[in-house]
Amino acid sequence: MQIHNYEKMWLVAALVLIVAIIATITYGTVGLGIAMVDDTEDTVDPGALEEEDGFDDPGVTQVGENEYDVHVIAYQFGYDPGDEVNGEIQIPEDSEVNFYVTSRDVIHSFSLVGTNVNTMVVPGEVAAITAEFDEPERYGIICNEYCGPQHHDMEGIVAVVPEEDFHLFTLEDVEAPDEVELGDDATFDVTVSSDHYDERTTTATFEAENETTGEEVEVEEELTFDGHDTAETTFTVDTDDFGTGDFDWTVTVEDEIESGSVAVLEELEEDE
Amino acid sequence: MSTFVDDFPAEAKVVRSSMYNAFVALAIGALMGILQTLYRTDVFHFISAEQYYTVLTAHGVFMVISFTIWFLVGVFAWAVISSLDRGVEDLRFTWAWFGFMTVGTLLAAIAIFGGFMSDPPEVLGSELSADVLFTFYAPLEAHPFFYIGLVLFVVGTWLAGADWFRSYLAWRSENPGERIPLPTFMVLTTMIMWYIATLGVATSILVFLLPWSLGLVDTVNPTLTRTLFWFFGHPVVYFWLMPAYLLWYTLLPKLAGGRLFSDPLARVVFVLFLLLSTPVGIHHQYLDPGIAEGFKFIAMTNTMFLLLPSLLTAFTVVASIEHGARQRGGEGRLGWLKALPWKDPVFTGMIFAGLMFAAGGFSGMVNAGMNINYLVHNTLWVPGHFHLTVGTAVALTFMAASYWFIPQLTGKQLVGRSIALVQVVLWFVGMVFMTNAMHRTGMLGVPRRTAEPWYDGFEYAGNVAEHNFQIALGGTILTLSILLFFVVILLTLLRGSKGGVEGSSIPEPLSGPDHSPAVIDNLKLWAGIAIVLVIMAYTLPLASIVERGGLFGPDGMRSFPSGNPGFLEYTSLFVQMVIQNATEVIFR
Known part of the structure; x- marks a missing residue:
C-alpha cells in the first residue's frame, strides 16, 4: 500500500493524540x-419501593462521623425528598454524601446544577453517587432527562448547612387528645427519632397556654438516643390548673414543631 | 459531458423524489426548530409547555431520521448508479423501498402530530400520540403507529441497500477482478454498518416495544431497550455523516478544481467506520446505573479510536482542496486559499460544514471523556455538539450539495446562485451563535430537552439570559437561511432553464485504487470483523442487563403513555389569560 510521507506523519500524530486522550481520561478517572x-x-x-431497604423511608441518615447516606425516589414530577412537597435535602458542611437514587415510574435524572453530581435514574436500578460538600451552599436538583409533560417542573434542593444548624432528629408523632374532662390529666405522647449514627441527646420542649385564663406551662425534657434510635416521652397538663375552655399546645424538637389545641369540658358527652 | 438525468432518467426520478421528501422533512423540522428555540429561550411562546415536547419529538425525528436518511438514499443511489455506470436492476424494486420509507414516515408523523390534537382519537386501543422524543426511552410509551412507522422506514432502507448490492453484484459479474469504484465502495461499507447497527433498534422495537405498546406484554426492561437503542443510536450518526463524507471525498475535490488526494486512504477510512461505529454505543450510557464501569471503559477507548478516520479525512480533504487550488494557480503557504472557488455555494457550503465539523469533533471528545462527561451529560452542551455535527457538517453539506444535485437531477440550471451563497454563509453564522451559546449554557448546567429550563429554587451561576439571546438570534438566522434555501430550490425548479449543466463525472484520484492492496475491497472480511467486534463489545453488557432486570423487566414496571392537554384547551387558556391581563391593564 502506497502512503504519502505527509499522510504517514499525520497518521502517527493522530494515533499519538488518541492514545494520549485515552491516557488522560484513564488518569482523570x-x-x-x-x-x-x-x-x-x-x-x-x-412497584414496591416501600419494601426496599432505604427507600421504605427515604431521606438522610448518618453512617459515619462525616458521612451520610441519602436515599431519594424520583417520580413524575419531583424528588422524595428534595422537592417542595417532600422538603429539601439537608446535609452538613464538610461531609461526604452517598446518594442512592431510584425511580418509581419512568427514566429521570438526578443532577445537581453546575456540579458533576449527575446521574440517570432508571426504574428498577439504583444509581449510587458519592460527593463531598465543603461549604454551606444551596444546590438545585433538576431532572435533565425528558420524563413527561411536566418534566420542566421537576426540581429540588440539596442544602448544605453549617454544622451548628444541622441535626437528624425528626419529631415523628405527638399523640394528643382533642378534648378532656375538667379534673383529668391531658397527656401528650411524643415520639422522636434520630438518624445520627452515634449516641446523641436533644431536648423536647412542651408549651401550653389557655388564652382565656392566661394559665401557661412550659416543660423541657432531655432525650437520649443510641445510633439510629427512637425515643418517647410524655408531657402532662393538669386541667384543674388550666380551667375550662380551649388551650393551645406546641411540641418543639430543634426546628421541628407540632401544635394543636385541646378543649377542656365540664363534662364529656358520652358517644352513645 | 452529460448530466445524471440525461444518462439515467428513470433513476434520476427516484433520486429526485427522495431528495424532495428530504426537503419536506427539512421544512417541517425547521419550523419545529424555531418554535422550540423561541420557547426555551423565553423569547416567545407560540405553543404550550406540554406541546413543546411534541414539537421537540417532531424536530428530532423529522431532522435526523427523515431529512438525513431521505437525502442519504438519494445520494447513495446516485453514487452507485453513476460510479458503476449502470441503471438499477429492477425499477419496481427501487420504487418498493421508496414506498416502504414513505409509508413509514407518514405513520410516524401521524402518531407524533396526534400530540397536537385536543382529543386524540383512539386507534388500535390507545391514544394517538408519541411525545417520546427521538430516543423513545421506555417506560414512556408511544402509540404503536410510531414504532410501526420506524420499522417500515428502516425496512425500506434495508431494501434500498439490497438494491445497491444487487447492482454491485451484477456489475461484478461483468467486471471480474476490477476494483470497486470508490463511491460504490463507500456506499456498500456504510450499508453493511447500517445492517449491523439497525439490528439493535429492530430488536428493541419488534421484540419489546411494539408488543408492549399493543398490550401483548405488560412490562419492559428500560435499561435493555435503552441499550439496544444506543446500539443503533451511535452508528446512526455515522450513517448521517457518511454521505457527507462521500461528497467531501468525491464532489469537493472536483469543485476545488482538482482531484482526490488518495483513493486508498479514503477506503481505509470507510472500513474503519464500518468496524468501529457500532461497538461504542455504551458511551451514551456513562451515567446509567446497572452497567459496569469496565463496559463503559471499553466503549470509551473504542470511541477515541473512531477519531482516527475523521482525522485522516481532515488530512485527505484539505490536501485535495489544496491540490485543486494549486491547479487553479494558487501559490504560497496559505495563499492558495485565495484561489479556491469561494463564490460557488456548493463549495463554500461544504467547506463551512467541514470547519464546523472540526469544532464539533472537539466537543465530541469532551462528551466521550467518561469523567468530564458527568459535567455536560444531558445539558444543552450536547445539542450544541450535535448541531455542529449533524446540524451543520451533515445538514449544510446536504443543502450545499442540493445546489449541485438539483441541476443534475432535473437538467435545469441553478437559479439564484448568489442567494444560495448567502444561504450557506447564513447557516454558518447562525450556527456559530447558536451552538457556542448552547455549549456555554450547558457548562452552567442548563438542561437539554426541557421546555422551561428556569427554576424556583436556584439561579444559574452565569448570564443565561445573554446566552439565550444568542441562541434565539442564531435560531432566527438559521430559519432565514432555510427560507432562502427553499427560495433557491423553488426558483430553480420553476424557473431554471434547461441545458448547460456541467457533467457529473468525478475526476480520477491522484493516488488511485491500485495503490492499495486488493484485500481492502474484501467486503465479507470487513463485515465479519465488524460483527465479531460488536459481539465482543455487547454480549457481556446485554447478558448482564437481562440478568439484572429480566428480559421483560420487573413486574412492578408500569407503562406511561405519552399525551398532553390538547391544542383547543391550550388556546382557550391562552385567550383567558390575555383577557385577564387586558382587563387588569385597563382597569388599573
Whole structure:
C-alpha cells in the first residue's frame, strides 16, 4: 500500500493524540478517584419501593462521623425528598454524601446544577453517587432527562448547612387528645427519632397556654438516643390548673414543631 | 459531458423524489426548530409547555431520521448508479423501498402530530400520540403507529441497500477482478454498518416495544431497550455523516478544481467506520446505573479510536482542496486559499460544514471523556455538539450539495446562485451563535430537552439570559437561511432553464485504487470483523442487563403513555389569560 510521507506523519500524530486522550481520561478517572455510576447496587422493584431497604423511608441518615447516606425516589414530577412537597435535602458542611437514587415510574435524572453530581435514574436500578460538600451552599436538583409533560417542573434542593444548624432528629408523632374532662390529666405522647449514627441527646420542649385564663406551662425534657434510635416521652397538663375552655399546645424538637389545641369540658358527652 | 438525468432518467426520478421528501422533512423540522428555540429561550411562546415536547419529538425525528436518511438514499443511489455506470436492476424494486420509507414516515408523523390534537382519537386501543422524543426511552410509551412507522422506514432502507448490492453484484459479474469504484465502495461499507447497527433498534422495537405498546406484554426492561437503542443510536450518526463524507471525498475535490488526494486512504477510512461505529454505543450510557464501569471503559477507548478516520479525512480533504487550488494557480503557504472557488455555494457550503465539523469533533471528545462527561451529560452542551455535527457538517453539506444535485437531477440550471451563497454563509453564522451559546449554557448546567429550563429554587451561576439571546438570534438566522434555501430550490425548479449543466463525472484520484492492496475491497472480511467486534463489545453488557432486570423487566414496571392537554384547551387558556391581563391593564 502506497502512503504519502505527509499522510504517514499525520497518521502517527493522530494515533499519538488518541492514545494520549485515552491516557488522560484513564488518569482523570482512576487517578482522581472519579467513580462511574455502575452495577454495584442491587436492583429494586419499582412497584414496591416501600419494601426496599432505604427507600421504605427515604431521606438522610448518618453512617459515619462525616458521612451520610441519602436515599431519594424520583417520580413524575419531583424528588422524595428534595422537592417542595417532600422538603429539601439537608446535609452538613464538610461531609461526604452517598446518594442512592431510584425511580418509581419512568427514566429521570438526578443532577445537581453546575456540579458533576449527575446521574440517570432508571426504574428498577439504583444509581449510587458519592460527593463531598465543603461549604454551606444551596444546590438545585433538576431532572435533565425528558420524563413527561411536566418534566420542566421537576426540581429540588440539596442544602448544605453549617454544622451548628444541622441535626437528624425528626419529631415523628405527638399523640394528643382533642378534648378532656375538667379534673383529668391531658397527656401528650411524643415520639422522636434520630438518624445520627452515634449516641446523641436533644431536648423536647412542651408549651401550653389557655388564652382565656392566661394559665401557661412550659416543660423541657432531655432525650437520649443510641445510633439510629427512637425515643418517647410524655408531657402532662393538669386541667384543674388550666380551667375550662380551649388551650393551645406546641411540641418543639430543634426546628421541628407540632401544635394543636385541646378543649377542656365540664363534662364529656358520652358517644352513645 | 452529460448530466445524471440525461444518462439515467428513470433513476434520476427516484433520486429526485427522495431528495424532495428530504426537503419536506427539512421544512417541517425547521419550523419545529424555531418554535422550540423561541420557547426555551423565553423569547416567545407560540405553543404550550406540554406541546413543546411534541414539537421537540417532531424536530428530532423529522431532522435526523427523515431529512438525513431521505437525502442519504438519494445520494447513495446516485453514487452507485453513476460510479458503476449502470441503471438499477429492477425499477419496481427501487420504487418498493421508496414506498416502504414513505409509508413509514407518514405513520410516524401521524402518531407524533396526534400530540397536537385536543382529543386524540383512539386507534388500535390507545391514544394517538408519541411525545417520546427521538430516543423513545421506555417506560414512556408511544402509540404503536410510531414504532410501526420506524420499522417500515428502516425496512425500506434495508431494501434500498439490497438494491445497491444487487447492482454491485451484477456489475461484478461483468467486471471480474476490477476494483470497486470508490463511491460504490463507500456506499456498500456504510450499508453493511447500517445492517449491523439497525439490528439493535429492530430488536428493541419488534421484540419489546411494539408488543408492549399493543398490550401483548405488560412490562419492559428500560435499561435493555435503552441499550439496544444506543446500539443503533451511535452508528446512526455515522450513517448521517457518511454521505457527507462521500461528497467531501468525491464532489469537493472536483469543485476545488482538482482531484482526490488518495483513493486508498479514503477506503481505509470507510472500513474503519464500518468496524468501529457500532461497538461504542455504551458511551451514551456513562451515567446509567446497572452497567459496569469496565463496559463503559471499553466503549470509551473504542470511541477515541473512531477519531482516527475523521482525522485522516481532515488530512485527505484539505490536501485535495489544496491540490485543486494549486491547479487553479494558487501559490504560497496559505495563499492558495485565495484561489479556491469561494463564490460557488456548493463549495463554500461544504467547506463551512467541514470547519464546523472540526469544532464539533472537539466537543465530541469532551462528551466521550467518561469523567468530564458527568459535567455536560444531558445539558444543552450536547445539542450544541450535535448541531455542529449533524446540524451543520451533515445538514449544510446536504443543502450545499442540493445546489449541485438539483441541476443534475432535473437538467435545469441553478437559479439564484448568489442567494444560495448567502444561504450557506447564513447557516454558518447562525450556527456559530447558536451552538457556542448552547455549549456555554450547558457548562452552567442548563438542561437539554426541557421546555422551561428556569427554576424556583436556584439561579444559574452565569448570564443565561445573554446566552439565550444568542441562541434565539442564531435560531432566527438559521430559519432565514432555510427560507432562502427553499427560495433557491423553488426558483430553480420553476424557473431554471434547461441545458448547460456541467457533467457529473468525478475526476480520477491522484493516488488511485491500485495503490492499495486488493484485500481492502474484501467486503465479507470487513463485515465479519465488524460483527465479531460488536459481539465482543455487547454480549457481556446485554447478558448482564437481562440478568439484572429480566428480559421483560420487573413486574412492578408500569407503562406511561405519552399525551398532553390538547391544542383547543391550550388556546382557550391562552385567550383567558390575555383577557385577564387586558382587563387588569385597563382597569388599573
